[in-house]
Amino acid sequence: MNRRASRAPLLPRVLRLRRRPEPEVKPSRFTLRDAFAESLAGMLQRPARSALTALGTVLGVGTFVTILGLTATTSSQIDSRFNMLTATEVSVDDISAQVDEYAGPGFPEDADQRIGRLHGVRDAGVYFTVQTGPSMTVRAAPVGTAAEGGEQVDVVGASPGALRAAVPTMRQGRIFDEFHSKQALPVAVLGSGVAARLGITTLETRPAIFIGDEPFTVVGIVDNVERQANLLLSVVVPRTTAVRMWGRPKAGSDKMLIATDIGAAQQVATLAPTALRPDHPEYLKSTPPPDPKTLRSKVTSDLNQLFLLLAGICLIIGAVGIANTTLVAVLERTGEIGLRRALGARGRHITGQFLAESGALGALGGLIGTSLGTLTVLGVAVARDWTPVVHPATVATAPLIGLVTGLVAGLYPAWRAARIEPAEALRR
Numbered sequence: 001m002n003r004r005a006s007r008a009p010l011l012p013r014v015l016r017l018r019r020r021p022e023p024e025v026k027p028s029r030f031t032l033r034d035a036f037a038e039s040l041a042g043m044l045q046r047p048a049r050s051a052l053t054a055l056g057t058v059l060g061v062g063t064f065v066t067i068l069g070l071t072a073t074t075s076s077q078i079d080s081r082f083n084m085l086t087a088t089e090v091s092v093d094d095i096s097a098q099v100d101e102y103a104g105p106g107f108p109e110d111a112d113q114r115i116g117r118l119h120g121v122r123d124a125g126v127y128f129t130v131q132t133g134p135s136m137t138v139r140a141a142p143v144g145t146a147a148e149g150g151e152q153v154d155v156v157g158a159s160p161g162a163l164r165a166a167v168p169t170m171r172q173g174r175i176f177d178e179f180h181s182k183q184a185l186p187v188a189v190l191g192s193g194v195a196a197r198l199g200i201t202t203l204e205t206r207p208a209i210f211i212g213d214e215p216f217t218v219v220g221i222v223d224n225v226e227r228q229a230n231l232l233l234s235v236v237v238p239r240t241t242a243v244r245m246w247g248r249p250k251a252g253s254d255k256m257l258i259a260t261d262i263g264a265a266q267q268v269a270t271l272a273p274t275a276l277r278p279d280h281p282e283y284l285k286s287t288p289p290p291d292p293k294t295l296r297s298k299v300t301s302d303l304n305q306l307f308l309l310l311a312g313i314c315l316i317i318g319a320v321g322i323a324n325t326t327l328v329a330v331l332e333r334t335g336e337i338g339l340r341r342a343l344g345a346r347g348r349h350i351t352g353q354f355l356a357e358s359g360a361l362g363a364l365g366g367l368i369g370t371s372l373g374t375l376t377v378l379g380v381a382v383a384r385d386w387t388p389v390v391h392p393a394t395v396a397t398a399p400l401i402g403l404v405t406g407l408v409a410g411l412y413p414a415w416r417a418a419r420i421e422p423a424e425a426l427r428r
Helices: 002-007 010-019 032-045 047-084 111-116 160-165 178-183 192-198 229-233 239-246 265-276 292-332 334-342 347-384 392-409 411-418 422-427
Strands: 089-094 121-129 154-158 168-173 187-191 208-211 214-225 234-238 255-260 284-287
Touching: 032 047, 047 292, 047 347, 047 392, 089 265, 111 121, 111 255, 111 265, 121 160, 121 239, 154 160, 154 229, 154 239, 160 178, 160 255, 178 239, 187 192, 187 208, 187 229, 192 214, 192 229, 208 234, 214 229, 214 234, 229 234, 234 239, 255 265, 265 284, 292 392, 334 347, 347 392, 347 411, 392 411
Parallel strands: 154 234, 187 214
Antiparallel strands: 089 255, 089 284, 121 154, 121 255, 168 214, 187 234, 208 214
């Protein structure tokens, strides 16, 4: 009885011990801070590999920023070029022979004066190419016949306004003026190419050329023109002189070149046929310049498409490099992954770890590429004396592109790492 009595109080204690709840096991956690720390440790563990891996993203993002920056910087320069040259040039052709075979010349004798009265016209003039033959060669010495020792060169009869509208840059001398034109004097202006072929290098000796058997005094050598580049390979004489010596050109050969103020080209092109021939405006065909905004947008669009394609290729190369390096890291760290899984890390934790590492590589490459691209735009703008333009949206978007590239590149390696079984990993 005594023994039974002494054991009886122990039973409730045993029951109470068995009824105690088991301690709660907290699930493993993997915070953003942990992911950042693990990715930083992974990159610093192999710095050379990490740098080479991020190089592709650096090149891609840098090219992206450079292209958009240079495009924005040069847009004003393209506008200026188109406005000053293409958008201020109007050409008028004589189509009288196409309209009426019995019609006379389309341009009147005072065509330059009539078109000059239009508002917005700077310079204008009529010109035509003289029909030359074997006997119309050009030579610089009066030795031999016209067909011997000469050059087959285009001879252009132009009014002084046509030469001024071409905006010539003179190497030596000057262009002929209204006095030469009114008097139909035998003077000539040579393009630099023709002067070189004829051996004329200076005007100090007052050189003369012979067109056929007719002598002409050289009054100027043109080094460059902003319009009608064919004049550099031609001999230009006054239009009245050409008509006096070789007769009027055949119907449809005359043309007019008009230089206008900025913004006046379209209006001048519309009014030119009526101003020149109010009785028969259909005898003349006026060609306005293309819209500079449309032309610029087409050029800019073509350049953007080309260089953005190159930037995309660089980004793809960078993504492949990041994916390859991350996959190699997964294979090399199989034991580490198995140990983490055995200690409670879940598959999503492993996925987050490797995605964070690849994303960090991409973001780092994006930041460096953005900096290099911006510096490139600044360098080119300073060297060309332009105003650098880099849109804030480009600078803000470029690192995000690098981050997204890194995340996309790390998807497969991270998924591969999450599927590694702990037991199999530890056996390796």
